[in-house]
Amino acid sequence: MSDMINQYRNNFLKEVESKVEEGEWVKNCMQCGVCAGSCPLGDAWEHTPQKIFMMIRAGKKQEVLSSDAMWMCTSCYNCIVRCPRELPITHIMHGLAHYAKRLGLAPKNNPTLKFAQIFWNNLTKTGRVNELKVGLSLYFMNGFVEGIKTSLKMQKVGLNMIKNKRFSIAEAWGGHSVKDKSGLHKMLKKAYDLESARVDK
Amino acid sequence: MAIATNQTILIVGGGISGMTAAIEAAEIGKNVILIEKRPFIGGRVSQIYKYFPKLCFPTCGLEINQKRIKQNSGINILTMSQVASVTGSTGDYEVVIKTSPRYINEKCTACGDCATVATSEIDNEFNYNLNKTKSAYLPYSNAYPQRYVIDESVIKTDEGKKIADSCKVGAVDLSMQESETTLKVASIIWATGWQPFDADKIQPYGHDRFDNVISSVEFERMMDPMGPTSGKLVRPSDGRDAKNVAFVQCAGSRDHNYLKHCSRICCMATLKQTTYITDTYEDGKADIYYIDIRAIDRFEDFYQKIKNKDNVNFIKSKVASITEDKKNKNPVLNGVDTEGYHRYANSYDMVVLAVGMQPAMDTSILPKDITINEHGFMENNDNNGGMFAAGCAADALDVNRSVQSATAAALKAVQVVNSQS
Ligand SMILES: Cc1cc2nc3c(=O)[nH]c(=O)nc-3n(C[C@H](O)[C@H](O)[C@H](O)COP(=O)(O)OP(=O)(O)OC[C@H]3O[C@@H](n4cnc5c(N)ncnc54)[C@H](O)[C@@H]3O)c2cc1C
Secondary structure, eight states: HHHHHTTTTHHHHHHHHHTTTTTTGGOOOOOOHHHHHOOOHHHGSSOOOHHHHHHHHOOOHHHTTOHHHHHHHHOHHHHHHOOTTOOOOHHHHHHHHHHHHHTTOOOOOOHHHHHHHHHHHHHHHHHOOOOHHHHHHHHHGGOOHHHHHHHHHHHHHHHHHHHTTSSGGGGGGSOOOOOOOHHHHHHHHHHHHHHHHHHOO | OOOOTTTTTEEEEOBBBHHHHHHHHHHHEEEEEOOOOOSSSBBGGGGGGSTTTHHHOOOOHHHHHHHHHOTTEEEEOOEEEEEEEEEETTEEEEEEEEEEEOOOTTTTOOOOHHHHOOOOEEGGGGTTTSSSSEEESSSSTTOOOOEEEGGGGGGGGGHHHHHHHOOSSBBBOOOOOEEEEEEESSEEEOOOOEEEEGGGGGGOOTTTTTEEEEEEEHHHHHHSSSSSTOOOBBOTTTOBBEEEEEEEEESSOOTTTTTOOSSSSSSHHHHHHHHHHHHHHHOOEEEEEEEEEOGGGGGHHHHHHHHTTTTTEEEEEOOOOOEEEEETTTEEEEOOOOOOOEEEEOOOOOEEEEEOOEEEEOGGOOOOTTOOTSSOOOOOOOOGGGEEEEEGSSSSSOOHHHHHHHHHHHHHHHHHHHHOO
16 A cells, blocks of 8 residues: 555655655645635745645656745744644745755745855854844845945944944954853754754665 | 333434434334424524525425424423433433423413513524524424423513413413433434534634624525525625625635534535525626535535536635725635635625534533544444434534434434343
């Protein structure tokens, strides 16, 4: 019996099931469309979750993993709450985004992806977010001229944040950090190795 | 009342299933006691306007069964009664039954004088509280027994006295009290039926907020000439003709947030209800929003017939949410269709939610070893001893299948009785 079922599963569906976080849920989608209709940003992106799940089952690996859909999700959880089959849709979408990034198939120049990378690099360096550097990297994400423009526009907000001790100029030199930085890096490395072992097997 | 013995079959619930089981067992000579918690028998079938698939009126079938019951001295009916407890085992159960006072005795001729003098009004349960009825009332015109009921709220008032004085045959008895009866029976058939899933719980659909979003059971009452709108198909908000109507399938069914099971009859009920619209208005139009159409069993023909109509459309999509157009109180259905992934926001005069069927059985009074499945239905199996489920107590069924299931249960109960002697 299970052999029969497997015949109907294409390779990409199997790949998603084994390698994407929560990917084993995809086959349970009954294509009712409630997630698509409930997404507040639904008409702004290329593919709704309903469509993405159908594309996975149709074996469209390239189209799925290069879609901007997963990067547009704001984690509002409307889809999860309403899904009649309790699919963890938000988590599946994030799992797909992560997997696409890993394979280098994620859409280039996607602002969410870029920001996520900046944030991650910043956070993992010291174990603390360096607000100043995150802010500046974000402003200069799209080039020098664009960066100056945004900085000037945000000047007042920045000054107010300094006044209210939300960030400090001193962060420019090193910035604050967790106590055991090398311990943190070891931990992250281990997590990365575990994850790779799962995904690359 | 006939004396209950270990030869007696008790049937709990007097819907079409309970009536059928009672008649089948009594017509082969068995002693039957039928108890019903409402003041009349017939159950939810009596609240349906037309029957699928023939589109005839259910009163006709109910009348035939009422007649068979009247003609049979082996059937005793206790209305306004419920089971309080069950003990014992196959062939030898002891059941305690609580009967609420009706304040009207068998002398009632259903002349209606009491209702004429009654002044206060109560929610009309028969019409799902869509309108009011007098405090002295006949539940509905064809109610069996044809006997009025006086509502608890007026018993100790002047109005109660007036009602009592109005009766020329001495049928009003304001001193009636709740009573308790203990019965010995051989076998018990549970025919407690179903209740509509509470549409208010499906928050994205706004049944509790929008006047023109109604449930399928409310729609059945609306079509009845004796119903809350005297049979007029109009919008609850302003009484305007409801010509452009949408149906939302699986409202509460096949959904882990509400009822997990498929209620099975809602597709057929909706297909049937589209004819209410297209038969009433020449320019009427119905749109059905569905996940899959499950026209159970041999009803595929009926589906094809409706599908071929130009004024009935099928949209494959579970509606995501319903909003209201503030200007005209039109409900607006929002979602994405599965055939083409088009996003829609469609406006209608009225929307009908095809609500699911939920088991009505109060399982707390059952002995522990009775098999209740994860959806709350009682499953027939050998562990249940001399107890059997019939009709919608066993599963979400249409009338045809309920009657089959009730006949089977009656046969099983008769076997228990026969094995006693
Ligand atoms: C919108 C809608 C439309 C439908 N239209 C059709 C149709 O056109 N054709 C068709 O074939 N089917 C139709 N059905 C299905 C039909 O209503 C059921 O098949 C039928 O009601 C089942 O009968 P029943 O006797 O099993 O249950 P019920 O009709 O629910 O009867 C159960 C009885 O038991 C009583 N009861 C419950 N608990 C107790 C208790 N503890 N003690 C004493 N009494 C109790 C209740 O008061 C009730 O009288 C429709 C259903 C819906 C929701």
